[in-house]
Amino acid sequence: MKLVNKISLWFIAIFIMITPISMYIAYNGIKRELDKSEVERMKDVNDRVARQLTLGQKPDAYTQGHPIAITSVATLPSQKTDIITQSYINSNLKRRECKMFVNSYYKIGDNNYKISSYNFVTKSNQILSGMLGALIWKLLLVIGSMSIAARFLSKRLLASFRETMKVIHTFNLKQKEKIQLPQTSIKEFKELNSFVSKMTNKAMEDYASVKEFSENASHELQTPLAVIRSKLELLSETNINASQAQLIGDMHNAIDKLSRINRSLALLTKLDNQEFETDEDVKFCRIAKDALAVYDDWISLKNIEVTTHLDNNIALRIHKTLAEMLVSNLLSNAIRHNMEEGQMEVELTQRKLCVSNTGPAPEIPTKELFNRFKKSNQCDDSIGLGLAIVKQICEVNKFAINYRYQNGWHSVSVYFDKNDKELQSKMILDKEPHLV
Numbered sequence: 001m002k003l004v005n006k007i008s009l010w011f012i013a014i015f016i017m018i019t020p021i022s023m024y025i026a027y028n029g030i031k032r033e034l035d036k037s038e039v040e041r042m043k044d045v046n047d048r049v050a051r052q053l054t055l056g057q058k059p060d061a062y063t064q065g066h067p068i069a070i071t072s073v074a075t076l077p078s079q080k081t082d083i084i085t086q087s088y089i090n091s092n093l094k095r096r097e098c099k100m101f102v103n104s105y106y107k108i109g110d111n112n113y114k115i116s117s118y119n120f121v122t123k124s125n126q127i128l129s130g131m132l133g134a135l136i137w138k139l140l141l142v143i144g145s146m147s148i149a150a151r152f153l154s155k156r157l158l159a160s161f162r163e164t165m166k167v168i169h170t171f172n173l174k175q176k177e178k179i180q181l182p183q184t185s186i187k188e189f190k191e192l193n194s195f196v197s198k199m200t201n202k203a204m205e206d207y208a209s210v211k212e213f214s215e216n217a218s219h220e221l222q223t224p225l226a227v228i229r230s231k232l233e234l235l236s237e238t239n240i241n242a243s244q245a246q247l248i249g250d251m252h253n254a255i256d257k258l259s260r261i262n263r264s265l266a267l268l269t270k271l272d273n274q275e276f277e278t279d280e281d282v283k284f285c286r287i288a289k290d291a292l293a294v295y296d297d298w299i300s301l302k303n304i305e306v307t308t309h310l311d312n313n314i315a316l317r318i319h320k321t322l323a324e325m326l327v328s329n330l331l332s333n334a335i336r337h338n339m340e341e342g343q344m345e346v347e348l349t350q351r352k353l354c355v356s357n358t359g360p361a362p363e364i365p366t367k368e369l370f371n372r373f374k375k376s377n378q379c380d381d382s383i384g385l386g387l388a389i390v391k392q393i394c395e396v397n398k399f400a401i402n403y404r405y406q407n408g409w410h411s412v413s414v415y416f417d418k419n420d421k422e423l424q425s426k427m428i429l430d431k432e433p434h435l436v
Contacts, residue, residue, distance in 0.1 A: 008150045015142055023131055030131075035121060039083055039102055042117040046104035049115050053108050069116045076105045076112050085121075160184035164193060171200060173207040229255050281315040282323050288348050291327040295335060303341040304357075310348045316416060318397050326393045330355040330412055333387060337410065356411040390414075
């Protein structure tokens with residue numbers, strides 16, 4: 001919900017909350033003033049009649065046609081005036097009426113008199129009915145005016161804020177120019193722009209430093225590794241015994257593994273830095289077929305039975321290099337962790353890529369397999385970065401990964417849509433789902 005709409009709703013909610021209180025206060029005030037005014041008017045009428053009686057005049061001329069009654073009383077009460085309100089049903093109008101009596105007591109000569117006058121007054125429900133009608137119109141006017149004011153505020157006062165958000169959305173760490181934010185006269189937006197400007201400048205500087213360091217480190221490590229490898233090759237050509245040859249072979253394997261780790265970490269750094277953006281589609285089916293052809297010798301060496309189901313004409317918006325790495329890492333992982341004369345299935349549809357293989361149950365919690373340097377078998381020659389790279393590639397391209405181990409089969413599925421219904425149903429059915 002937009003900020004201006006939320007503010008409008010808060011104002012309307014506050015208005016609705018305080019309206020009953022204000023109505024109660026207004027009702028009591030209006031009722032009190034109406035009754036007070038009517039009482040004063042009838043008291044004034046009673047006083048005039050009393051003055052006529054005092055002067056010895058007949059009050060008929062004044063009381064004629066007025067609801068006034070003059071009666072003699074034996075004694076005067078302690079209060080000179082009393083007020084009585086009565087409610088009754090008007091049979092002619094078929095509605096309830098409210099009548100107010102004002103009784104005034106006077107001593108005129110040797111006689112005591114009660115002069116009474118009455119009038120019909122406005123009932124409470126009539127006042128409330130009128131107030132409710134006014135309230136409805138007031139509420140409609142408030143909502144309408146708030147909606148118009150909100151649109152005006154959104155267009156004028158929040159224009160600079162929206163421009164700032166657009167600039168932030170288009171901000172890229174790889175750009176070399178500093179971010180340019182719109183000018184504004186609002187203090188809070190000025191502070192926001194100042195903070196955003198400082199943070200983006202610092203982020204660009206840190207990104208450049210980390211990028212330079214990782215590239216330099218990756219490049220510089222290759223040189224000593226190449227030197228060590230060449231020296232070991234020269235050493236292996238000399239007269240050495242079997243145990244020395246075994247040690248040299250182990251060192252060769254360690255250097256190869258270190259080289260793979262270096263390349264994988266450099267790749268992960270580039271993925272973190274969003275360096276594989278693309279605006280073109282690739283034929284994912286062709287990449288999958290080519291990757292299977294590359295691993296054909298390795299598959300034959302382990303006598304693995306492969307079953308494939310690859311749909312044609314599958315185009316995805318993904319960098320070609322990342323697509324090749326994604327398929328390659330999934331296939332190599334399925335071959336490496338498979339058993340001799342095992343089985344492997346590769347399925348590619350418009351919705352997902354699923355690579356399944358037979359193999360022993362994982363020795364660590366399956367949710368940790370996508371973490372860096374986590375392996376199902378710690379004695380394996382894997383460097384523990386293959387699935388971490390797959391996970392990072394999927395995050396960059398907004399794919400989803402689901403891992404399952406069931407009935408001796410490992411299955412890693414990459415869904416090209418995070419909201420895929422099949423994926424959601426699997427998450428519900430799995431007792432311990434592992435979604436990345």
